[in-house]
Amino acid sequence: xxxxxxxLLLALFLGIGSLGxxxxxxxxxxxxxxxxxxxxxAGLFAILNQTFLFVSQIMIGVGAVVxxxxxxxxxxNLDNRGLPSESRFSIPMVVTAVTAIPLSILLYRSLVSTxxxxxxxxxxxxxxxxxxxxxxxxxxxxxxxxxxxxxxAAMAGAVAIARKEKK
Amino acid sequence: MIWNPHFFTALxxxxxxxxxxxxxxxxxxxxxxxxxxxxxxxINLAFVTLSRARPDMxxxxxALLMVGVIAAEAAIFLxxxxxxxxxxxxxNSDDFRELADGxxx
Numbered sequence: 470x471x472x473x474x475x476x477l478l479l480a481l482f483l484g485i486g487s488l489g490x491x492x493x494x495x496x497x498x499x500x501x502x503x504x505x506x507x508x509x510x511a512g513l514f515a516i517l518n519q520t521f522l523f524v525s526q527i528m529i530g531v532g533a534v535v536x537x538x539x540x541x542x543x544x545x546n547l548d549n550r551g552l553p554s555e556s557r558f559s560i561p562m563v564v565t566a567v568t569a570i571p572l573s574i575l576l577y578r579s580l581v582s583t584x585x586x587x588x589x590x591x592x593x594x595x596x597x598x599x600x601x602x603x604x605x606x607x608x609x610x611x612x613x614x615x616x617x618x619x620x621x622a623a624m625a626g627a628v629a630i631a632r633k634e635k636k
Numbered sequence: 637m638i639w640n641p642h643f644f645t646a647l648x649x650x651x652x653x654x655x656x657x658x659x660x661x662x663x664x665x666x667x668x669x670x671x672x673x674x675x676x677x678x679i680n681l682a683f684v685t686l687s688r689a690r691p692d693m694x695x696x697x698x699a700l701l702m703v704g705v706i707a708a709e710a711a712i713f714l715x716x717x718x719x720x721x722x723x724x725x726x727x728n729s730d731d732f733r734e735l736a737d738g739x740x741x
Contacts, residue, residue, distance in 0.1 A: 472639045480638075480647055487651055487674055491658035496666035496727075503670050506651075510677050513644065517688040519696055522703075529703050534673065534710045541714040542666060545721050553663040553728035562661025573653040577645055580682055584641040584689035591691050601700060604693045609701070616704045623708035627715035 472516055479516070483509040492557060496542045504535045517588075519596040644685040651678030665720065665727040669713045676706050 482505055489502030511526040594600055605613055651674050658671030680699045687695035717727065724731050 473637055476639050476643065480643070483647060484650065487654045490670045490674060491654055491662065491667065493667075496664060499667055499670050503673065506674065506677065510681060513647070513681060514684055516639070517644070517684050519684055519687065519699075522684060522696055522699060525700060525703055529707050530677070533707055537710055537714055538666075538670070541718055544718060545666075545727065547727065551726070553726075553730070555663050559661055562657060565660040566657050569653055569656045572656075573649050576652065577649045580645045580649070580686070581642055584645070584686065586642070587640050588688055589691055591688075595691060596687075596693075596696060600693050601697060604697045605700065608694070609697045612701055616701050620704060620708050623711050627711040630712070630715040630719050 475512070475516055479509045479512045483513070494552065494557075496545075496547065496552075497539075500535065500539050500542050503538065504531065507531050507535055517596075518591060521596060521598045521601045641685055641689040644688075645682060648678045648682035648685060651675065651681065663729050665717050665729055668729060669710075669717065672713070673706065673710070676702065676709070680706075 486502045486505030486509065490499045490506065493499045493502060507526065507530040511523050511530065514526055515523040655671045655673075655675030655678060658667055658674065662668060662671070680702050683695040683699040683702065687693060687699070720732060721727055
């Protein structure tokens with residue numbers, strides 16, 4: 470019963486936040502809405518028994534990504550004249566909103582066909598840091614190492630892009 | 637009773653849908669970037685729902701790796717936005733047409 474109420478609240482938070490991201494005019498409002506989305510995603514991870522993912526989403530999703538985005542928005546510091554002039558419901562947006570519906574239905578049905586009707590019972594160790602580490606450093610060790618190289622390349626690329634070119 | 641795999645999958649697909657709409661419908665580079673983030677978070681939620689519904693830890697590990705990919709994507713994309721803003725003092729994606737076809741408007 471409790472999980473139903475919490476799920477409903479998080480889903481409301483998530484829905485309002487995601488609509489706010491796309492339909493806000495100012496980037497700062499979008500970032501605040503995105504903050505709500507990441508927090509509620511973390512809450513949904515927690516209610517699905519993934520405690521370690523919950524912690525990592527809070528630390529990386531909220532602590533790193535949202536903060537870096539807010540810093541970038543503050544750095545660019547647009548006033549109302551600098552924003553692109555766009556109406557709230559432009560023609561590309563309406564066309565995409567209609568044409569993406571069949572894709573979403575297909576995605577939903579194919580995902581649901583791989584799952585049962587209800588969540589099975591799991592013991593307390595499911596989703597704990599031990600369970601994640603066992604799989605991560607056993608079966609998924611190579612992707613994990615490749616990810617470290619990707620992060621290094623992303624860091625070098627970000628520095629290379631942001632560096633001022635010599636005149 | 638909404639605590640079931642179908643509801644969580646519907647939430648994940650909703651995030652992906654909203655992300656697609658924002659990606660195609662908005663011109664502000666920041667909103668385009670945040671729409672991409674929404675889609676990646678939706679995919680993550682789908683993975684975690686799959687992990688809980690099977691139950692199996694493999695999709696959760698993929699979701700954990702995805703969190704790292706999201707962080708890398710954020711670093712590159714934000715550096716690019718700040719750099720592009722420095723070039724033209726604009727975050728309107730229409731001002732950067734030459735990135736697509738190699739010539740200015």
